[in-house]
Amino acid sequence: MNDRFRVIFASREIYELKGGYRAVLSGKLRNTAESLPVVGDMVVCSDGYVIESIEPRKTELKRSSPSGGAGMQVLAANATHLLIVMAMGAGFSIRRLERFLVLAASAGIQPVVALTKCDLVNPVDAAVAESEVKEAADIPVFCTSTVTGEGIGELSAYFSEGDIICLAGLSGAGKSSLLNAFCNTDFETSAVRESDGKGKHTTTARHFIETGKGYSFIDTPGIREVGIGGDAGAVEEVFDDIAKYAKMCRFSDCTHTGEPDCAVLAAVASGALSAERLAGMHKLKKESAAKNESERKVRDKKLSKTVKQIKKLGGTRH
Numbered sequence: 001m002n003d004r005f006r007v008i009f010a011s012r013e014i015y016e017l018k019g020g021y022r023a024v025l026s027g028k029l030r031n032t033a034e035s036l037p038v039v040g041d042m043v044v045c046s047d048g049y050v051i052e053s054i055e056p057r058k059t060e061l062k063r064s065s066p067s068g069g070a071g072m073q074v075l076a077a078n079a080t081h082l083l084i085v086m087a088m089g090a091g092f093s094i095r096r097l098e099r100f101l102v103l104a105a106s107a108g109i110q111p112v113v114a115l116t117k118c119d120l121v122n123p124v125d126a127a128v129a130e131s132e133v134k135e136a137a138d139i140p141v142f143c144t145s146t147v148t149g150e151g152i153g154e155l156s157a158y159f160s161e162g163d164i165i166c167l168a169g170l171s172g173a174g175k176s177s178l179l180n181a182f183c184n185t186d187f188e189t190s191a192v193r194e195s196d197g198k199g200k201h202t203t204t205a206r207h208f209i210e211t212g213k214g215y216s217f218i219d220t221p222g223i224r225e226v227g228i229g230g231d232a233g234a235v236e237e238v239f240d241d242i243a244k245y246a247k248m249c250r251f252s253d254c255t256h257t258g259e260p261d262c263a264v265l266a267a268v269a270s271g272a273l274s275a276e277r278l279a280g281m282h283k284l285k286k287e288s289a290a291k292n293e294s295e296r297k298v299r300d301k302k303l304s305k306t307v308k309q310i311k312k313l314g315g316t317r318h
């Protein structure tokens with residue numbers, strides 16, 4: 001008998017499944033799977049809780065492998081939303097937000113922003129932070145405080161039945177605190193360093209949590225390095241305002257770095273577009289192109305290895 005289960009926790013050896021079961025991978029899956037199960041996956045198990053296969057993922061949230069190289073690390077499967085959690089005040093960065101937006105665009109996941117700890121800043125600073133986020137992306141933004149309760153109801157009302165919301169942000173941003181406020185749970189949180197607001201990496205693994213309201217969350221450890229993949233289209237999508245100006249550049253392959261009649265640089269000069277935003281896009285495009293190139297090299301290497309193997313097999317048949 002085979003049954004389907006949701007993976008709620010994944011370690012290298014043991015997978016926890018919804019319903020309180022623990023499972024291991026079948027030898028066949030371990031040897032053949034391109035990607036091992038991750039939190040959020042639906043898996044098919046045989047008797048004795050052996051995972052035989054992973055159901056096709058609706059979405060795959062991936063970041064560039066922290067160890068470098070061409071690989072991508074799958075953070076979560078089947079998420080419908082990426083809840084980007086950013087604390088107001090120290091460490092607030094629109095450039096980091098843009099990186100998260102690229103990950104979401106690349107995965108086809110709806111991004112939502114929670115600006116946390118609004119009790120710690122004055123209302124004017126909170127409004128400025130909110131407008132900066134709105135300028136960077138036309139997406140829902142919620143100012144929240146788990147101390148005063150501000151924004152918690154509005155944010156949870158935004159989600160609906162069936163949604164799977166993956167939390168992401170720096171350590172100390174307030175991800176687990178938000179989750180506790182939503183679900184009345186008691187996940188561990190801990191104070192950030194006062195000098196620079198840095199967190200202590202309190203959450204150390206990804207977990208799938210059901211709210212009892214029909215939608216679920218995936219809590220994640222804080223990530224500092226948000227490496228993007230080689231998906232140039234996702235970068236374009238996040239910077240679609242710049243793409244609009246780019247259509248009016250004299251050269252269709254304008255790089256917006258100094259060509260004559262560049263509409264993008266003209267927009268920067270007139271103040272319609274911020275120079276930092278353009279620089280942010282250039283940086284992400286470069287990173288994405290480099291990633292694309294290293295992915296292509298790995299593919300070519302694999303292909304030539306396969307070709308060699310086939311030739312060798314052909315040669316031994318005579």
Ligand SMILES: Nc1nc2c(ncn2[C@@H]2O[C@H](COP(=O)(O)OP(=O)(O)OP(=O)(O)O)[C@@H](O)[C@H]2O)c(=O)[nH]1
Pocket residue numbers: 116117118119120144145146147169170171172173174175176177178188189190191192199200201202203204220221222223
């Ligand atoms: N004043 C205030 N403090 C908050 C708020 N949200 C979180 N904090 C505090 O910020 C600190 C870090 O919060 P966590 O929820 O542990 O942060 P996290 O994003 O889960 O961090 P990691 O698990 O390390 O990735 C804790 O001391 C929280 O009490 C808020 O809205 N207002």
Ligand SMILES: [Mg+2]
Pocket residue numbers: 175176177188189202203220221222
């Ligand atoms: Mg946490």
Ligand SMILES: [Zn+2]
Pocket residue numbers: 246249250254255256257259261262263264265
């Ligand atoms: Zn241009």
